[in-house]
Amino acid sequence: MLTKTVKISNVTNLSDARYCAGMGVEMLGFSIDEDSPNYISPKKFEDICSWLAGVTLVAETGKTDPEAILTALAEYPVHAVQVNDPGLLNYLRAEVGLPLLLRISVDIYEADEIAPILSRYESEVTHFLLESDKEAEISEAWMQTLTAVEADYPVLVGFGLDNEFTVSALTELLPNIGIALRGSEEIRPGYKDFGAMMDILEALEEQ
Template identity: 40%
Template sequence: MALKTFVKISSVNNLSDARYCSGMQVNLMGFCLEENNKNFISPEKFKEITDWLSGLEFVAEFEHTHPERILTTLQDYPGISHIQIQEEIHLKMLANTSYGIILKQQVEKIEDIEDLIKKAASYNDFQVTLLLVTDSLQMDKDVEVQIKTLAEQCQVLLGFGIDAAHVMETIEKTGVKGIEMAGGDEIKPGLKDFDELADILETLEIED
């Protein structure tokens, strides 16, 4: 069993979702390591969940934590291979570590994507993967074109505009590396619940 595209699952907070996604052979599984977040996973819970999993890599997800604090925190989470952050100013302090870096960026208008395109070469030089999310931007032809331009210059994961009926079409039109969806009980635009996540993964599944 394998998937037709690269998939990251974020905010995983329970074993059943984690085991399902692992069985579907997603590539990356993200865990929130910020204590004030409702999806926070303690070191004990992280071990409890990940001891059951194999064949995928784990992402430590942060929003505003300082890089020094991030690196200290990760000492309690063996097995993490990627760090996801939202503060671009923190990139320089983490770029030369052994971790893969994902920069989550909120894009609320098409100009936000255009601004990222101007910095795409730098992201590529530092091997930073961009994760695009939104609360308001709709996926239309103009947005697809801008994302495609961005994806031609650096690695991009798409975190919006995804549904089971059109997921492969969207990936092909935008040229992104893959997609991101939320696990746990988080509700996101375009992702109503875990059942929809499962529908998308089953759509992406390569039949034997």
């Protein structure tokens, strides 16, 4: 079992899904946006998830149209929904009745802007996911922010995680945070080099 809450985003293949579920990853995320390079069709989602048990399946969407999200969700029997727009939270909570995650891009917000966001939406989500599309590093300012909020809010850190050594150091300094990693493509069907993901998850295993 893993010592931290871990979410794997952008899962696109059965190899990732089965390996991560077997390692004790708590959440697997699947993009339901057709224009996303990581999009998973309802049929492929069904095929992958038929092999899984005991893991929370998260629909990931960057859409801002609530009706479009509801239409897409109707084809995915997930356990939770992740959105980028906090303005959707109240609506989705009423309409979907599933746990919600809020993805916050650290490429858009400065470190000192995060705490007010967490405070404002704490009652509406189960987790906050901090991610970067530009390979942002965890600066001193970010470390100060994470240190200040990690005991009070359910934060998943998904940036600045270069390898198992940085993850081990981070989780030792911040014992309450969770970790968010991203899936990757198979080299060919059924064959996968897990590389850094394997090293990081093994570093998070209970000794």
